[in-house]
Amino acid sequence: MFTRALLTDAFREIRKSPARFASIFAIVAIGVGLFVGIKGAAPNMKYTADQYYDQYQMMDIRVLSTLGLVPEDISAIKATEGVDAVQPGYFTDVTTMVDSTEYVLRVHSIPGAAIAGQLNGDGWLNEPRLVSGRMPTGPGEAVVEENRNVDLGIGLGDTISVTSGKKEDLSNTLRTTDFTVVGKVVSPYYLTFQREPSDIGSGRVNLFMMVSEDEFLYPVYTEALVTVAGARELDSYSQEYSRLVQAVTNRLDNLGTERAALRLESLKAQAQQELDSAKAELAAREAEYDQQIRDGEAQLLAASNELAAGRAAIDQGRADLATQMAAYQQMISQMEPMLAQAESQVAQLQSQYGPLLDRLAGATGSISDGIAQLQQVQADSTANIATLEGLLASPNLTDEQRSVLAAQLDREHQILDGAGRALAASEGLSSDANTQVAAAQGQLQAASAQAANARYQLNQAQYQMATAQANAEAEFAAAEERLAAGQQEYDAAKAEFERQKAEGADAIQDGRERLIRAENEIERLTEPTWYVLDRSKIYSYADYAATADRMDAIAALFPVFFFAVAALVSLTTMTRMIDEQRTALGAYKALGYSGPAIAFKYVSYAAIASLLGGLVGGLVGIRVLPKVIFDSWAMMYELPEMQQVNHVALIVGSALLATVLMTVTAYLAVRNELRAVPATLMRPKAPAAGKVILLERIAPLWSRLSFSQKVTMRNIFRYKKRFFMTVLGVAGCAALLVAGLGLSDSIGQIVPRQYGQIFTHDMAVRLSATIDEKQRQAAVDQLNADKAVAGTLPLSQFNATVRDGDEEIAATLTVPLDEAEFPDFVKLRHRAGGQSIALPASGVVISEQLGSDLGVGPGDTISVDIGTGVIKKYEVSALTENYLFHQIYMSPEAYRELYRHDPEISGIMIQLNDVSAQDRLGSALIESGQASSVTYYSDISDKFAETIVSLNTIVWAMIISAGLLAFVVLYNLTNINLSERIREIATIKVLGFYHREVAAYVYREIFLLTLIGALVGLGVGVGLHRAIMVSIEQDDVMFGNYVSGLSFAYAVGITLLFGVLVAVFMYRKLINIKMVESLKSVE
């Protein structure tokens, strides 16, 4: 049956109708190429990553323990079946400041053996890849990640200083906080731009660095890296690998439980020991304390007593004095009347005495004169006596003389005596008088004396009193002073004593409490939990795998569509071909060839076209697309060069699938015709019956159309296969354009929307954890006073973790401290519709992406830990539009309700009048120590714009494939139309239609179909766009579903443009239709 002539015919057919062949070839090539290209991307991505992991000995399992790992644990792990190597290590998170930005670095340890250069090629697990410089070889050296998205501005040889980012410093964690950067590295452990969450700084790890394990001061290992025997040879992302690792993971889990119990015991014992010794010490101290207290108290008591005695003495003294004074007073009071009396007596006497004295004086005067005379006499006499005696004494006296003398002497003696007597008498008189006087005087004197005495005594008494008092007072004063001084000393001493006592008591109490707490802790010490984590728990690994899977998902979308179009193209083309060759078919049948043999010609035509197209398309697709896709993902990931998996199966399979599809459709087309009898085939085909179309029944509309429009309408609605093929093909083109341009819109919109519309502030400041409330407020005030600042909003911000079953999602909780101002700084609104959302008095507003990740909506609750370890439930009140990172917003009242204290200021949002001032403000805040980090939103915008440039490649790829699709479909349609209606066209040419009228006659239909297709495509495009956006979504980033109006316009415009291109392409052919031949042929 398959004669040579038949085969010749079959193969000549290909040569004779290249355009038709090309149509099928092209559509299959495009479809298969796109499918293979996109489907091939995921395996390449995964394979590349797997090779990368293997090359740098990435661990298969990572063991963490809540109490760290001790060497016994490590040996136990090593001894576990299936474990190939174990590498214990340390890691911690630190922060470093570059300009005014704080970066979080995860510091990993490099095994000592690696530092010493003792590890051979495979020995170092999680070895990083050196990009520049060298690995550390000694203390104080570090290697830092080379990340193109984060530029620390640190070069080789520079020093990097790290801090803990918390209140406690790093003195218990790292030996030094300044490291010399000796090299730059990258690691397969950190592929993604987004990293693990961290509880310090911004809440996310930004970069990693590695230092020697000797730099760490931890007493236990914080992690153990494990490789599984036989795992390296397997593909990390395959089921086999998972199973192999799972077996070991399970064993390690069990080991963990075992070790946990042992560890707990030893830990408890150790702790108890320490506790006991601490207790003993406390007791000793307490005793000491008590003793000292007692001593102190005794001393104080003694002193107090002394003081009391002193006071008593003083008091007594005072009392005595008082008594004395009283006595004196009494005495004086007694004396005074006496004195008065005496003095009155004196006065009296004096009054008596006076005149007496006068008299006396007179008398005395005379007396005294007399006396004086007498005395004189006396004296004379005495003298005379003396002389006489003297004379008498002389021996030579005569008796007469002696007698004279004696007589004289006698006389003298008589005078004398007389004088004497007189004197005596006068004296007696005087003495009487004197005696009287004397008596009076005596009395007076006595009285005076008495009075004087009394006075004297009084004075004396008074003086004594005064003196006594003065002395006493002085003594008292002195005593009081001493007493006061003594009291002061005592008070001071007492106060000191009390203070120290209180301190001591506090300290002891503190100590006691701590002991109690420690005791409780020891009691609460549960078995440590081992976290045996496989690679899927690494953020980068999981994220990357998810991305690759998404590519796969997208790849699944395309073939359905393209193959549908391809099938239609094939169907219509082959149908046309067969129609044209009716008579030939009839002839073959008449000659006696069997159905299959005849069908062979057409089926083989389709088969060859599609097989070739599939293979070529697949080969081109696999070469071009995976690289394009890979490179555009490279903006999100830190990847090495792409490696190709063997895609032969995929290409061949797809090509075969396409071929089968096309062949089947071709066969279906032939089969119909072959059913007819040869005679029927050899007669001209009955022209398709004209039918009244639906549109015609709408009389008013129909009558308004010009007849050529009527022709177009009839043509469109009569040839349904062509209608669907065109509309579908063109819709596909428009859809691809919408999706592609929309992709660019949505992604490009994120940053402007997030930082332009949602965050309507320019800077965000995170205040240092170490400054107090006052200083923080001062920072706010400072900013407000600055001219460049338009407004500030103090807020309380936390790095929160939302728990969703097993998973933890990092989010930022923001509590604005000024609710009224808040809407000016952050817009909370519904994404669809844009209505604003107010902060509720209880409950929270969360970002839409967070809501969809958790599967929650308004009314549901989420469990959040704001870093304290306590999990609280928040009720979700609304979902707000947000594009980057997860956000939770809460009002101050809600915060108070939940946490029972006022929110403290920990950050500030700033709106600027003058954006150029941002650096100045930011640096000032950092330098003053008030802020720990400052974020400039304008920087983020700029950086982001750079990274999405590679997105354009994908968009162009989509535009090109859309164009190809449209072109092929429209070209095919036009071709078919032309060949089928060639007689019609020739007729109207004959009728004298101008070229443009002829063109319009044919093209009007095509354009209308293109327009319909484009409009349908817009709708499909929105759906396709949504599907793509959903599948490429990153964890923290919501791309939104935005397609700009301009994109829609472009999509329609470009689609129509392709239509125009086809029209132009075909114009020549159309115009050159030979009227004569067309009209002569039978059909």
Add this chain to the structure above:
Amino acid sequence: MTTSAASYATEQEDAEPTPAARSTGYIEFVNVKKVYRMGEQEIEALAGVDFSIDEGQLVIIAGASGAGKSTLLNILGGMDTLTSGSVFLDGAELSEFDQKQMIKYRRFDVGFVFQFYNLIPNLTARENVELASQVGLDPLDVDEVLASVGLAERAGNFPSQLSGGEQQRVAIARALAKNPKLLLCDEPTGALDYATGHSILKLLQDMCRERGITVVVITHNLALIPMGDKVIKLKSGLVEQVQINESPLSVEDLEW
């Protein structure tokens, strides 16, 4: 009717009549040659044809298959170009027309009737006629023309709903609707049976006589010869004989 001649003869100078035998006929073919080149072969379809036709004549061009009849008609109808020679129609040199002028010529001055009707299948009879009337300069009323061909009641039918004869009538109506100077018919009855063929030919003859349109009919059926005013016999691309029928037979009297 003749004003259109000037409209496309703008760049024409009035041709000087060649000194050789040239009558002032309405249609004039002067030594027209048409050579087809198929690869390396040259096929001479017309080898130097001379004839003239007067206005209002019914001309039969007869000849065996391959004699060049269709070629002649195509050239006359402005659907094909000649290799050498000249063709004149109503004073204008058709052979010098460019594409645009040809189109205009076909549009306004020629009506064509084909062997296989070539109606637009998606249009009703009326619409098919409208197709022509809407391009003509001074077209006839569609319904009138349909009525004149006897298809007033079938105006709303699609070609698939019409018989062969009816379809041909529509085709004639279509050709007439343009109100052309010239009606060219290429084997108009080739696909029709005897009776129908008759009626079609009668129609053509009536049109010619009643409206004074010059009608040229190509046929290989020599029995039709008597109906024409002039008969041009072609053989191997040359005019073999030109026969003038002083009194042409009416179609009813024809037998074949």
